[in-house]
Amino acid sequence: MAKDLHTGYEALTSVDAISAGLEGVGYISTRQISTAVFLAHGLRKPILIEGPAGVGKTDLAASMARWLDVPLLRLQCYEGLDEGKALYEWKYGKQLLYTQILKEKLNDVIGDAPTLEASLGKLSSFEDLFFSEQFLESRPLLTAMQQPAGSVLLIDEIDKSDEEFEAFLLEVLSDYQVTVPEIGTIRANVPPVVILTSNNVRELGDALKRRCLHLHIGFPDHARERRIVRARVDGISDALLDQLVGFVQSVREVDIKKRPSIAETVDWARTLLLLHAGTLDETFVRDTLNVLLKHESDIAAISPDIPKLLRESSKTRPGERSASGYPALD
Amino acid sequence: MERQITNFIRALRSSDVQVSTGEALDAARAVKLVGYSDRQFLKDSLGCVLAKSPTEKQTFDTLFDLYFSRPQDKAPDEEDGTTSEDSPDAEVGDPVSLVESGDEGAMSVAIERAAEAAGVDEIRFSTQVAYFAQQMVRQMGGERLQARLLEALQGRGPDAEAEANRLIDIRRELTLRARERAEKAFDVFGAGQTQQFRDDYAASKSLSAIDRVDMERMKRLIAKVAKRLAVKHSRRRRKKNRGQLDVRRTMRANAGLDGVPFNVIWRQKRRDRPKIVVICDVSGSVAQYVRFLLLLLWSMKDEVPDIHAFAFSHRLGAVDETLENRDFETAMAQILREYGMGSTSYGQAWSDMKVSHESVIDRRTTIMVLGDARSNYGDPRIDLFREFAGRAKRVIWLNPEGPALWGTGDSVLLRYRPFCAQVSHVATLKDLERAVDEVLSAYS
Numbered sequence: 187m188a189k190d191l192h193t194g195y196e197a198l199t200s201v202d203a204i205s206a207g208l209e210g211v212g213y214i215s216t217r218q219i220s221t222a223v224f225l226a227h228g229l230r231k232p233i234l235i236e237g238p239a240g241v242g243k244t245d246l247a248a249s250m251a252r253w254l255d256v257p258l259l260r261l262q263c264y265e266g267l268d269e270g271k272a273l274y275e276w277k278y279g280k281q282l283l284y285t286q287i288l289k290e291k292l293n294d295v296i297g298d299a300p301t302l303e304a305s306l307g308k309l310s311s312f313e314d315l316f317f318s319e320q321f322l323e324s325r326p327l328l329t330a331m332q333q334p335a336g337s338v339l340l341i342d343e344i345d346k347s348d349e350e351f352e353a354f355l356l357e358v359l360s361d362y363q364v365t366v367p368e369i370g371t372i373r374a375n376v377p378p379v380v381i382l383t384s385n386n387v388r389e390l391g392d393a394l395k396r397r398c399l400h401l402h403i404g405f406p407d408h409a410r411e412r413r414i415v416r417a418r419v420d421g422i423s424d425a426l427l428d429q430l431v432g433f434v435q436s437v438r439e440v441d442i443k444k445r446p447s448i449a450e451t452v453d454w455a456r457t458l459l460l461l462h463a464g465t466l467d468e469t470f471v472r473d474t475l476n477v478l479l480k481h482e483s484d485i486a487a488i489s490p491d492i493p494k495l496l497r498e499s500s501k502t503r504p505g506e507r508s509a510s511g512y513p514a515l516d
Numbered sequence: 517m518e519r520q521i522t523n524f525i526r527a528l529r530s531s532d533v534q535v536s537t538g539e540a541l542d543a544a545r546a547v548k549l550v551g552y553s554d555r556q557f558l559k560d561s562l563g564c565v566l567a568k569s570p571t572e573k574q575t576f577d578t579l580f581d582l583y584f585s586r587p588q589d590k591a592p593d594e595e596d597g598t599t600s601e602d603s604p605d606a607e608v609g610d611p612v613s614l615v616e617s618g619d620e621g622a623m624s625v626a627i628e629r630a631a632e633a634a635g636v637d638e639i640r641f642s643t644q645v646a647y648f649a650q651q652m653v654r655q656m657g658g659e660r661l662q663a664r665l666l667e668a669l670q671g672r673g674p675d676a677e678a679e680a681n682r683l684i685d686i687r688r689e690l691t692l693r694a695r696e697r698a699e700k701a702f703d704v705f706g707a708g709q710t711q712q713f714r715d716d717y718a719a720s721k722s723l724s725a726i727d728r729v730d731m732e733r734m735k736r737l738i739a740k741v742a743k744r745l746a747v748k749h750s751r752r753r754r755k756k757n758r759g760q761l762d763v764r765r766t767m768r769a770n771a772g773l774d775g776v777p778f779n780v781i782w783r784q785k786r787r788d789r790p791k792i793v794v795i796c797d798v799s800g801s802v803a804q805y806v807r808f809l810l811l812l813l814w815s816m817k818d819e820v821p822d823i824h825a826f827a828f829s830h831r832l833g834a835v836d837e838t839l840e841n842r843d844f845e846t847a848m849a850q851i852l853r854e855y856g857m858g859s860t861s862y863g864q865a866w867s868d869m870k871v872s873h874e875s876v877i878d879r880r881t882t883i884m885v886l887g888d889a890r891s892n893y894g895d896p897r898i899d900l901f902r903e904f905a906g907r908a909k910r911v912i913w914l915n916p917e918g919p920a921l922w923g924t925g926d927s928v929l930l931r932y933r934p935f936c937a938q939v940s941h942v943a944t945l946k947d948l949e950r951a952v953d954e955v956l957s958a959y960s
Contacts (some may be wrong), residue, residue, distance in 0.1 A: 189726040199559065228549045229542055231564075238572075278778050389747050396536050399564040402573060 194336040194376035198227040210240050213242070213249035214413045221249070221403040232359050232380035234344075234390075234398035240447030241403045243383040247340035250379060257333060260340045261326040261379070263347035269354060274366060275323045281316050289447055315366035328372065331364050336376035344394075347389040348468055352394050406448060413446055419455045429466040430455055432499030434478065440491070442484040454478045468492055520545055523637060524583050525566070531579060531708030533572045539565060555584065565687075566927045575708075582704050611657045612664075615686045627697050630655035636701045640709050645698045646736030652694035654685070661687055719945045724804045724916065734945070738808065741949045742815035749790075749819060749956045788880045790959045791822040795869070797853055799829040805916045805942065807848055809886055812948055814839060820956070824876050827851050830858030834870035860890060862928070863897035870900050877904055882955050883911045886942075889929035890921075896928045905935035910958060912937040914951055
């Protein structure tokens with residue numbers, strides 16, 4: 187095992203290197219995220235990322251691919267997803283077409299064969315013609331195995347897929363190989379970095395969980411969120427940034443249906459910038475709250491408290507609070 | 517190194533964190549990769565490998581801090597791979613000089629060694645702490661100390677008395693340290709199991725005897741049960757019928773391929789989503805059971821979205837909205853206030869059901885009745901009950917009373933019984949789980 191520990195992905199040498207590298211492509215990591223990536227490389231295991239929507243689960247994979255300069259292969263899961271869509275498929279149409287076209291040629295090949303056995307023998311020398319790589323439509327999983335310099339394989343929202351698909355993933359994830367009966371086993375030269383994400387729509391099977399490293403990404407604390415918005419939104423002033431992040435952090439502590447995540451904060455920051463808001467005041471917040479909150483009832487619940495939340499948020503010092511109900515990130 | 521990790525994994529397992537052998541190996545590999553030097557790094561790494569859900573992560577964090585907060589003096593250096601554990605000086609030192617020297621390091625080494633010899637990490641229950649502490653003191657030379665103490669006590673004069681006092685203090689000190697260590701071991705290895713034991717006990721305890729203290733525990737348990745049932749039945753619903761070819765759809769799907777059946781389509785069996793109507797008698801004696809049944813069903817709301825609940829003692833009314841809009845305890849209190857008064861009349865309840873809520877019962881519905889069928893000698897309206905039973909998929913009657921009491925006094929259960937697919941006695945959480953499981957199984 188030890189010998190293939192360092193094939194590919196030369197950049198993944200230490201946790202600090204990972205954090206720095208990801209920051210270079212605009213992803214503000216935490217120590218835990220970087221540790222998970224480091225271990226995923228070191229132990230050759232997939233990472234299973236859980237956490238609320240919009241906290242950067244998918245983005246981690248995209249950023250990894252950008253940083254390592256390898257292709258990102260994305261497999262979006264949904265109910266009914268099967269091998270044909272995930273792994274490979276034979277190009278039936280092409281096969282059919284070719285058999286029709288080659289019909290004439292068939293006679294030339296076996297034409298002069300005296301007996302049935304002889305013609306069968308001649309035919310069987312061509313048997314692999316229609317089941318060769320030429321007719322193989324490779325889907326994300328197979329493509330990931332075939333990348334010469336490695337890749338980042340993102341299996342998004344695995345919890346949306348069926349149990350059967352989960353079981354089928356096990357071979358791919360533990361051995362990094364794919365078996366195509368007609369051709370043989372295709373083994374990844376450089377195993378891909380595999381990232382699975384889950385929103386916990388259903389409980390995943392134990393077998394799959396066991397094969398993965400587990401990473402929970404929760405809502406960021408004040409300092410990290412500030413850095414993320416700063417990295418994502420150009421030209422936002424410090425004062426507005428502080429106020430904005432403070433406000434979002436306070437909103438997260440209120441018991442509402444859908445708590446705003448980083449994606450919403452970034453959207454909101456962009457909206458405010460577009461409206462040339464210098465500081466956050468009550469009217470601005472009221473007018474743009476629909477960017478931050480996605481449910482009518484949430485907006486109704488927050489609206490009366492806006493002045494209070496604004497007062498609170500301007501008092502908040504960075505790093506003092508973490509989003510309640512989720513494990514602290516630092 | 518291996519020992520540290522395997523022991524820690526054992527501690528995790530005893531606290532209900534599932535760690536497979538494969539994961540244990542991964543943990544060892546992770547440790548090899550990150551080393552022991554950076555505690556936080558180690559914690560993050562092991563957390564990644566071993567904890568597989570937020571709750572497990574919490575347990576992991578607590579245990580990690582507990583486990584690795586022990587004196588690390590004897591922790592072997594993983595870099596050069598030598599272990600100091602097997603060093604030759606296994607001979608037990610003199611406890612007196614050990615305590616009096618005030619050497620903390622030597623003391624913790626001695627304590628750890630004694631703990632190891634006494635097998636303290638095998639501790640399961642808090643009552644074992646004293647026993648293990650005693651064993652540890654013995655391992656540290658407690659018997660010799662005792663002998664010297666006896667000798668000193670037999671001597672005369674102030675010298676002997678001072679000596680005796682000194683020895684008593686030392687013994688007390690040793691016992692205290694040993695106890696501390698044993699308690700820690702209990703926190704790490706035993707607490708989870710005790711919790712498990714208490715959970716098992718609560719699950720098989722009669723629901724009417726659950727006191728206020730155990731309410732929180734019951735809520736946790738019910739959430740667990742609900743999750744278990746949800747997982748089980750969501751799995752079952754997804755199963756497809758693979759046996760029969762759907763000729764019509766196959767032909768249509770392959771029309772573009774010249775009728776050559778490349779894509780084969782199998783016939784699928786349509787499955788009804790579970791639809792449950794719970795009718796609860798909320799008069800005094802049954803109210804407690806209703807609480808747990810409703811709590812269980814409401815915890816499964818995601819899995820079984822189609823639940824309608826009705827409560828009655830005299831008059832019957834729908835309580836969905838109350839349960840929907842308030843937190844469970846408040847809702848329950850309100851339901852009891854609204855419907856819990858008045859003398860129980862099953863006949864009245866059925867006729868209210870017939871008049872105002874008949875439409876919720878259709879052929880997909882399972883009716884669950886929770887009650888003791890004690891109708892104060894009123895008309896049981898068997899005719900209406902039979903009509904409901906005929907209209908619904910099936911009727912399940914849950915009775916908190918044991919079978920011996922059915923049909924005694926004003927109980928009319930035996931007259932309802934012919935129309936029920938099943939009549940069960942529910943006394944404990946386990947019974948409830950079985951009953952709900954039974955209802956959901958009928959839909960797969």
